[in-house]
Amino acid sequence: MALISDGRFIxxxxxxxxxxxALPKSGKVIVSLARLDHAIEVHGPGVDLGVIAPNTTDPxxxxxxxxxxxxxxxxxxxxxxxxxxxxxxxxRRAGFAGELRASGRLLADQYAHALGCGFxxxxxxxxxxxxxxxxxxxxxxxxxxxxxxxxxxxxxxxLDARRxxxxx
Amino acid sequence: MTAHDPSLxxxxxxxxxxxxxAFDAAFVRERVAEFREQVRRRLEGKLTEDEFRPFxxxxxxxxxxxxxxxxxxxxxxxxxxxxxxxxxxxxxxxDRGYGHFTTRQNxxxxxxxxxxxxxxxxxxxxxEMHAIQTSGNCIRNxxxxxxxxxxxxxxxxxxxxxxxxxxxSSAHPEFSFLPRKFKIAVxxxxxxxxxxxxxxxxxxxxxxxxxEIGYKVVVGGGLGRSPFIGKxxxxxxxxxxxxxxxxxxxxxxxxxxxxxxxYKARIKILVHEKGIDEVRxxxxxxxxxxxxxxxxxxxxxxxxxxxxxxxxxxxTLPADSQKLRAARVEHPAFxxxxxxxxxxxxxxxxxxxxxxxxxxGGIPGDATSAQMRALxxxxxxxxxxxxxxxxxxxxxxxxxxxxxxxxxxxxxxxxGLATANAGLVSDIISCPGLDxxxxxxxRSIPIAQAISKRFSxxxxxxxxxxxxxxxxxxINACGHHHVGxxxxxxxxxxxxxxxxxxxxxxxxxxxxxxxxxxxxxxAEQAPDVIEHLVDFYLAERHEGExxxxxxxxxxxxxFKDVLRREGEDGADI
Ligand code: HEM
Ligand code: SF4
Numbered sequence: 001m002a003l004i005s006d007g008r009f010i011x012x013x014x015x016x017x018x019x020x021x022a023l024p025k026s027g028k029v030i031v032s033l034a035r036l037d038h039a040i041e042v043h044g045p046g047v048d049l050g051v052i053a054p055n056t057t058d059p060x061x062x063x064x065x066x067x068x069x070x071x072x073x074x075x076x077x078x079x080x081x082x083x084x085x086x087x088x089x090x091x092r093r094a095g096f097a098g099e100l101r102a103s104g105r106l107l108a109d110q111y112a113h114a115l116g117c118g119f120x121x122x123x124x125x126x127x128x129x130x131x132x133x134x135x136x137x138x139x140x141x142x143x144x145x146x147x148x149x150x151x152x153x154x155x156x157x158x159l160d161a162r163r164x165x166x167x168x
Numbered sequence: 169m170t171a172h173d174p175s176l177x178x179x180x181x182x183x184x185x186x187x188x189x190a191f192d193a194a195f196v197r198e199r200v201a202e203f204r205e206q207v208r209r210r211l212e213g214k215l216t217e218d219e220f221r222p223f224x225x226x227x228x229x230x231x232x233x234x235x236x237x238x239x240x241x242x243x244x245x246x247x248x249x250x251x252x253x254x255x256x257x258x259x260x261x262x263d264r265g266y267g268h269f270t271t272r273q274n275x276x277x278x279x280x281x282x283x284x285x286x287x288x289x290x291x292x293x294x295x296e297m298h299a300i301q302t303s304g305n306c307i308r309n310x311x312x313x314x315x316x317x318x319x320x321x322x323x324x325x326x327x328x329x330x331x332x333x334x335x336x337s338s339a340h341p342e343f344s345f346l347p348r349k350f351k352i353a354v355x356x357x358x359x360x361x362x363x364x365x366x367x368x369x370x371x372x373x374x375x376x377x378x379x380e381i382g383y384k385v386v387v388g389g390g391l392g393r394s395p396f397i398g399k400x401x402x403x404x405x406x407x408x409x410x411x412x413x414x415x416x417x418x419x420x421x422x423x424x425x426x427x428x429x430x431y432k433a434r435i436k437i438l439v440h441e442k443g444i445d446e447v448r449x450x451x452x453x454x455x456x457x458x459x460x461x462x463x464x465x466x467x468x469x470x471x472x473x474x475x476x477x478x479x480x481x482x483x484t485l486p487a488d489s490q491k492l493r494a495a496r497v498e499h500p501a502f503x504x505x506x507x508x509x510x511x512x513x514x515x516x517x518x519x520x521x522x523x524x525x526x527x528x529g530g531i532p533g534d535a536t537s538a539q540m541r542a543l544x545x546x547x548x549x550x551x552x553x554x555x556x557x558x559x560x561x562x563x564x565x566x567x568x569x570x571x572x573x574x575x576x577x578x579x580x581x582x583x584g585l586a587t588a589n590a591g592l593v594s595d596i597i598s599c600p601g602l603d604x605x606x607x608x609x610x611r612s613i614p615i616a617q618a619i620s621k622r623f624s625x626x627x628x629x630x631x632x633x634x635x636x637x638x639x640x641x642x643i644n645a646c647g648h649h650h651v652g653x654x655x656x657x658x659x660x661x662x663x664x665x666x667x668x669x670x671x672x673x674x675x676x677x678x679x680x681x682x683x684x685x686x687x688x689x690x691a692e693q694a695p696d697v698i699e700h701l702v703d704f705y706l707a708e709r710h711e712g713e714x715x716x717x718x719x720x721x722x723x724x725x726x727f728k729d730v731l732r733r734e735g736e737d738g739a740d741i
Binding site: 079082083089093117131139145147148159162163 | 189191192194202209213214216219222223336340341342343345419423427457458459463468469
């Protein structure tokens with residue numbers, strides 16, 4: 001597993017709790033969606049909670065939990081399954097301000113798409129990491145310096161740049 | 169950059185097509201550089217073939233039966249002479265000296281090499297072209313009426329809208345990994361020449377009672393394995409809402425479109441399974457919930473784009489050209505060409521010319537590099553340097569002076585491009601079929617050629633009148649057979665090619681899916697059967713009735729009888 005943030009491989013400060021593992025007294029832990037309600041109820045003050053959510057999750061079902069969460073990790077079961085991009089947008093729209101993570105099988109070539117839809121970090125399995133190093137992730141991100149869309153997280157919206165230029 | 173006057177930016181460039189500004193140019197170059205990197209990483213093994221596939225498809229590159237196939241986008245079908253020449257140069261340098269114009273207003277090269285494709289994309293970028301999103305599960309190249317801007321029945325030129333959509337859909341962060349490909353077509357006229365009813369989203373520019381321009385939005389049309397006519401999801405979306413509304417449709421489709429079966433992953437299946445009312449409710453809810461301020465309609469930007477499509481500097485001419493009249497009488501072959509391939513223009517003294525890429529016995533949609541250059545020259549001499557690709561796989565010269573028609577015809581004739589069959593029975597739409605396509609179950613080009621030869625007599629074709637034959641080599645329906653007045657679908661039955669015939673398809677606002685005539689026929693029988701159907705129509709038609717009108721009037725069963733009678737005559741059909 002590797003975790004990518006801002007174009008670098010970084011250490012993961014979050015720990016994914018196994019299904020049978022008890023909730024610890026402190027630390028940053030990620031629980032399954034099935035366990036989330038219970039974990040919110042019982043977790044102590046020293047614990048930061050995150051959840052791992054399938055890409056079919058209904059954002060409305062997460063709405064109450066979102067303000068209490070430090071991380072949501074949306075699963076990409078296959079890189080060609082783009083549902084996670086829309087779900088990320090909806091969670092951001094619902095006001096989620098914590099770390100939004102893409103996990104599963106995203107490829108470097110989709111990094112800009114992920115960032116654009118509001119993800120902060122991407123977690124990839126070993127086999128993808130072995131073939132796609134940091135430089136490829138950064139290159140793929142930088143290859144999309146310009147976008148035509150507005151309302152997405154992007155460094156250079158062409159439409160905004162045009163407006164600015166026209167106003168000058 | 170300032171909001172610029174396109175004619176100042178490039179003195180000799182035509183003023184009737186969109187020109188890239190520095191941002192567009194940089195964007196396309198970024199895509200080329202990205203793809204060059206991806207090809208390198210693929211060749212080095214950093215990307216597996218599975219991982220590489222969606223990225224090569226997003227750049228128009230297929231792996232076909234014999235070779236790679238590159239599909240070049242011709243957004244809304246509009247091309248300049250400069251671009252057409254570049255397409256010819258690429259055909260010579262990287263392919264076998266020809267290209268294939270498709271039903272989606274694209275151009276396909278059948279023989280490029282993988283290692284050459286980044287260079288081809290770069291050569292395209294130099295003339296403001298690309299292959300972005302001509303394939304893959306993303307929003308495909310947006311198509312539009314090929315008579316845009318010149319049709320007398322037009323409410324508004326659809327190309328500024330289509331260009332807006334081209335930009336909005338390019339490398340969209342959220343919608344580049346959809347359940348399936350997604351096709352949008354736009355028309356701005358009273359008559360639909362863009363087949364909007366059989367697209368994932370069809371847009372018709374309309375005017376409401378208050379006189380405001382907006383869009384009728386149709387969703388869930390499509391051909392392929394299960395053909396559907398689209399349904400109206402919104403009667404009127406104001407222009408200011410268009411992008412937000414489309415984004416809402418896309419988000420609903422991305423989340424709820426099926427992904428378990430690629431044949432059921434199209435939005436037409438979502439609309440069919442949930443019903444249009446439920447889909448509409450979901451879309452309207454999303455539309456209401458989204459932050460529409462980011463889509464805040466920028467009239468200045470729309471005007472900037474629309475200005476590129478402003479009419480060229482037409483001359484003031486009499487509506488009727490004496491020169492044309494005389495030439496028609498003197499040269500009957502030219503007269504026939506005018507009668508069949510020339511359509512009215514909204515400006516007096518001008519005409520719209522359809523150049524048929526369907527010579528008798530030829531391969532529908534193919535053009536050699538020499539023909540592409542001849543077309544470029546024709547457009548420069550006689551048409552403000554502008555060309556169009558039609559979804560009927562022909563080339564349109566949209567602004568020809570009636571006075572120039574005869575000289576144009578001579579030029580076309582010398583290049584083998586003057587076949588006077590636009591819209592007639594030999595103007596056949598055909599997909600590549602088994603000759604090129606890895607998905608094909610039967611040949612389609614040879615069937616088209618055989619039928620075309622059977623009806624080689626052009627005067628007989630004129631007597632028959634407008635009649636669209638459309639052929640696909642498999643159920644994917646790239647040749648639009650479902651919406652052909654006569655549709656032909658190639659199938660494989662027990663190791664034999666068999667052709668299923670449908671009648672009564674219609675791609676316009678009155679869209680309908682063709683009905684199956686009966687059991688399939690063999691390749692050898694196909695021209696006979698078509699001929700008998702046509703003869704039956706000629707015998708039955710009322711004065712001025714088209715094939716489909718007659719079929720609608722007298723009913724499918726009578727046409728079926730034609731086939732049945734033949735079977736009884738001993739033919740094994
Ligand atoms: C040679 C390689 C080609 C391949 C592999 C290919 C593949 C496909 C596939 C798989 C579909 C079915 C899509 C679906 O229903 O979900 C399809 C549909 C279609 N293709 Fe192609 N195609 C090829 C060439 C062409 C050409 C040359 C044209 C134009 C002449 C074309 C235009 C279309 C159109 C218009 C449809 C119907 C789309 C609809 O459902 O509305 N394709 N193609
Ligand atoms: S209809 Fe079938 S055979 Fe023809 S191009 Fe499409 S996929 Fe290939």
